[in-house]
Amino acid sequence: MIIVGGSYREVCAYPEWDRIYGSGGRAAVAVSGLSPGSVLHTYAYSGWAADVRATMASFGVRAEVVEIEKELVFEYYHPLSKEPVPKASAGLPRITVSGEVVLSFGMLEGPSTVVAGRAVHDPQSDSPEAAFSASGSRAGELAYVVRDYMLAAADPSQAAMDVATRIMADEGASVVVARHAIGGASVYVGDTKPRLVPAYISDTWFKIGSGDVFCAAFAHYWGERRLDPVEAADLASRSVAHFNDGHRLPLPAPHALGALVPQPDTAHGGRVFLSGPAATLPQRWLLDQARWWLLDLGSEVFSPFHEYGERLAASAGPALAGLRACTAVLALADGGDPGTSAVIGHARAVGVPVVVLAEAVAATDLAVHAGMSCEIARDFTTALYRAHLAGMR
């Protein structure tokens, strides 16, 4: 397979992570075992372009690198919190490739031109310049992979299906795949109703680059193996679950993905009770972040702090009543908050599942949580994911 995509430095604070991947690099490593002899065409900062070549070579991937003078770095507090996208210098030479099967990603450095028998394109943004056709690319058959929010039209009366159909018409695509935030996808083929592909459960949720892995696996199964697009998207979804569990690359063969369990198929994300201390700015920031991202994942959130504000101390009764209407608890346990400990105990007593975020919790406290059959998450993103899933069960 030919892969065209950026190689960028990715730095995350929690969990700590400082690697050179980018969409192109990650996709190339992902399919290196499934598609031997793959070639990566990429831009890379001259300060670590040799490291990109060495990494690819160690996975049997040939790297064709256009070196650039500016280091492009994506920085995150946590894997969901991408900070402003770095800007590349203008006027870089365009990458042009041709081959039987090509996977192309939109890049910060500018569009590539692709000629392919079968192409999979992820524009990575809704910028018109990132569209497949905008750079004169063409393919015998084209699959377009986008995030689901990109099928939300400016006109609210227009359905996602209409936007997908318009992409097919504008870009000459026969397939549009809309990836969901939590995993899984909707597959649009022609003018038939979209087929839903489930997300699969993983123990942890790294998230950075999961879309790249989806595209890589989909390009292999649909582009190279010529599977039906829904079947290819299902294997891509399973591959993402494998990857999420500790950023596991390269991807395994399909038989190793058979035991994965789909996420519950519910119309809503459940109702999560959010508890944690808010006495300091960092604690309050984390509580706000947790609420915001749970809502973004699709959960309803009941947070006594946000619900009652200054009346919180006098609202223990209503808060516990609210707990009984929730399907899961997310407890931000760092800081040893007595109120949160009480919520955990009460929730377990009434059979509500509890996910505990414990980045720096004393071992004795952790043993108590584990003894109450709480799920323990060591990083923020995994805690959100597990709480969202627990709420849906």
Place this chain on the structure above:
Amino acid sequence: MSGGPPGRRGRAPRRLQQSGDGCDLHLTVDLIGVRREAADRVRAGDDLRIELVHEGAAVGAICRNGEGAVVGALAAFPGLTRLLDCLAREVPFVAHVEEVSSTRCVVTVSRTDP
């Protein structure tokens, strides 16, 4: 605003000042392609042996556990080529295990000679 971008935690620098041979590397990374069976026999605090491997023209670095089984590979970080070059010059390195599970193994790589 506090100084520094969000991704940098202000910990000890990933790479120490270079000495004469340019091999005073000190970095913490997770292994790629972790093999579950080998990782299950590793504990935090263990030291893994780092070796060069050659496949055709390609050179890579892998980590082996005490029984000689491959736990995973070192790749995709700034400084990889320098590490490979130092290993080729037989500068000894060790990978100290910081965290380990069946699917993830975080190591700190540092040289072991004085």
